[in-house]
Amino acid sequence: MEIFIKVVQFFLSLSILVIIHEFGHFIAAKAFKTRVEKFYLFFDPWFSLFKFKKGDTEYGVGWLPLGGYVKISGMIDESMDKEAMKLPPKSYEFRSKPSWQRLIIMLGGVTMNILLAIAIYIGMLFTWGEEYLPTESLKYGIVVDSVGAKLGLQNGDKILTLDHEKVENFNKIPKKLILDEVKTIQVLRDGQHIELQVPDGYLSMLIKQKSPKFISIRFPFEVDRFVKNSPAKEAGMEKGDIIVGLNDV
Structure with missing residues (x-):
C-alpha cells in the first residue's frame, strides 16, 4: 500500500x-x-x-x-x-x-x-518558517571556551543584548560580534544584570579562532532513564538527577 x-x-x-x-x-x-x-x-x-x-x-x-x-x-x-x-x-x-x-x-x-x-x-x-533557538530561551545560559572567557563571558551567563540591542537568534550572536564591532555585552549572571566591555583586539581573536563556536548552548546532564543492569542505577542514581561533576571535577 x-x-x-x-x-x-x-x-x-x-x-x-x-x-x-x-x-x-x-x-x-x-x-x-x-x-x-x-x-x-x-x-x-x-x-x-x-x-x-x-x-x-x-x-x-x-x-x-x-x-x-x-x-x-x-x-x-x-x-x-x-x-x-x-x-x-x-x-x-x-x-x-x-x-x-x-x-x-x-x-x-x-x-x-x-x-x-x-x-x-x-x-x-x-x-x-525559519527554525532557530531564541536567545531568551536559553534556560541554562551558555558555555564558553578560552576566547569567550577573554570577552568577559562565563559559563552560565545569559546574553541579553549586544550594545543594548536584542539578538533574537542565538546563532547570529558570533556573526554580529564580528560584523557589527560590538563594544558592550549585557548579560544576566547569577540573577544580576552585568555589562561587559569588549576588549580591544577581540576581532583578531575571533578571526583566528578555528571554530566559530566560542560560545555554545549550555545543557544540563540530567538522568532520563537507565539501560538494563546499569551500574549507575546500582550505584544509587535516580531519574531526574543532574550530573554536576565527576571525581570532583
Whole structure:
C-alpha cells in the first residue's frame, strides 16, 4: 500500500509540474492571439486516454507519462515540414509573430516553473518558517571556551543584548560580534544584570579562532532513564538527577 501511495504521489507531482509548465506556453500563446491546437498532459502516440475540444484547442491526457506538450499553430520544424514552410504564414500562426513574442511564448514554460518554485518556497516558509533557538530561551545560559572567557563571558551567563540591542537568534550572536564591532555585552549572571566591555583586539581573536563556536548552548546532564543492569542505577542514581561533576571535577 505504501508503494502504491508513493507511485500516486509521484505521478500527481509530475502532472502538476507538466501542466503548469505547458500552461506557461499556452497562456503566452493565447496572449499574442496564437492558435493552440493541442494541450496534453503526457504524450499520446496512437491514442489518448481522455480528450475533449473547446474552441480551437483539443485538451487531453495521453498514456505515455514522459511529460506533456502544447501544439502551437505555425511552430514548424523546418527540417521535417518543408512543404508547410512554403505556404504564407497566417495571422494566428506562431511563425507570423514578431521575434520578441515568439521568444516569450517559448520561455513561458520555464517562467511558470520559476514562479512555481517561488510559490512553493513561500508556502514552506509560511508553514514551517525559519527554525532557530531564541536567545531568551536559553534556560541554562551558555558555555564558553578560552576566547569567550577573554570577552568577559562565563559559563552560565545569559546574553541579553549586544550594545543594548536584542539578538533574537542565538546563532547570529558570533556573526554580529564580528560584523557589527560590538563594544558592550549585557548579560544576566547569577540573577544580576552585568555589562561587559569588549576588549580591544577581540576581532583578531575571533578571526583566528578555528571554530566559530566560542560560545555554545549550555545543557544540563540530567538522568532520563537507565539501560538494563546499569551500574549507575546500582550505584544509587535516580531519574531526574543532574550530573554536576565527576571525581570532583
